[in-house]
Amino acid sequence: MEKALDRNSYIPLYAQIQQKLRQMIERGEIAPGAPVPSERELAERYGVSRMTARQALRALRHDGLVYRERGIGTFVARRKVDVHTRNLVGFTEDMRQRGLKPSSKLILLKREKATQQIANELGIEVGEGVFHLERLRLANGTPMAYESNYIPADLCPDLDQYDLERDSLYRILEEEHGIRMQSADEVLEAARAPRREARYLSIRAGSPVLVVHRVVYGDNGRAIESVRTIYRADRYRATFHLTKNTL
Amino acid sequence: MEKALDRNSYIPLYAQIQQKLRQMIERGEIAPGAPVPSERELAERYGVSRMTARQALRALRHDGLVYRERGIGTFVARRKVDVHTRNLVGFTEDMRQRGLKPSSKLILLKREKATQQIANELGIEVGEGVFHLERLRLANGTPMAYESNYIPADLCPDLDQYDLERDSLYRILEEEHGIRMQSADEVLEAARAPRREARYLSIRAGSPVLVVHRVVYGDNGRAIESVRTIYRADRYRATFHLTKNTL
């Protein structure tokens, strides 16, 4: 039954329960609309307090996998649209979740001084060092997006030492520099493709594109990067799951 | 000092604390980057347990108003981009949050039988009754978006009795029929404006538009509506706040 939790693990108990339930749901062992074990049942089954079981269910609800009805129970959500949940991942992971093979072509990697606008977005002073990174992003070998990043240079002074065609920026920041993303603000708009980016994307200048501007914050509240991504409108749609903030 | 909570209110204690803190932050009484009272301090100040104070801070973090650092404290977030948090609100409330005056022009309100696609999106059977609602949405009197809704008819059989030019659909569903939204899936893409909608929006056919498809779920997990909104790209940008799901 593999019901036991590892109480010595560095993974919190609620996260272990969450993980088990997530697997059961994603494998289809619990059908959409069918009930998930109640808080009290989970608590008894795994030998934890009800508050701990509750935390697992709350996280699943936040991800949109279940919905909860007072007085009735917790049920597997019946999703109607394709959802890749878009949980604060980079291009590399985003493409993988969509079943596509990501790759990159490095266009530019240069240390610059922050302009007024970039400084503002990153919460640093004008003139401070930033890395400016531009990459063409491909999915299964064809152009998907054109991405322009600005990263405060002091966060990662050796960024130009890495192979940013093959490596993931987020992986470098997280695994090599211990910088973890915690949240992000995103602004999405439709626009006409500028000539230069259109050429890289193999589309006609003026074609509609989806422009995503994202500022990512680390767990110390500092802005980690400001990135503008221009997606081909015919190849990319952004998906989100929204919840009422009664957490 | 107005520190007291109303323990007889139907508003939970954590929500009352959350509300007070939110006000203080939005009024600028606590500067960006400055610390918010700690969990233990809030607990003592308001005479609640630490778990209750914690729940208030967790909700504020989910909304992106604060960030938390283990071993240090909780701080007011330094936001870099304009954020209207887009917390599962309708057009009416969205515009108000942006400081614009919303209005509507009713184009169509008709009871129809669900097509395969609509039935699929709403999780009902093909041929079941749905209301089809189309409205031109204005902000400060100028066209902002063209919206096409489908709502299961059994949720609100008298929908055609309301004045949907002046009333908010979400208000009717919530206040008149007790149907509360709980979550939604959204898919955003850029496209060219179709001729018909372009005319309503006063833009040229083929101009770029932002297309938002949203399926809203109620607190019983049922789909409440499926809506496609075509926004003028030059007037509208969608904003989101994303958080790592470590709630």
Place this chain on the structure above:
DNA sequence: TAGTGGTCTAGACCACCGG
């Protein structure tokens, strides 16, 4: 009435950080 989720208590230990 029995079961559910929502809220709340009054503690506890831990890892982490600053001085």
Place this chain on the structure above:
DNA sequence: CGGTGGTCTAGACCACTAC
């Protein structure tokens, strides 16, 4: 060292739902 947030306990009462 004291303070912070992160986790966890073992209860409790409530509103709500279904039977």
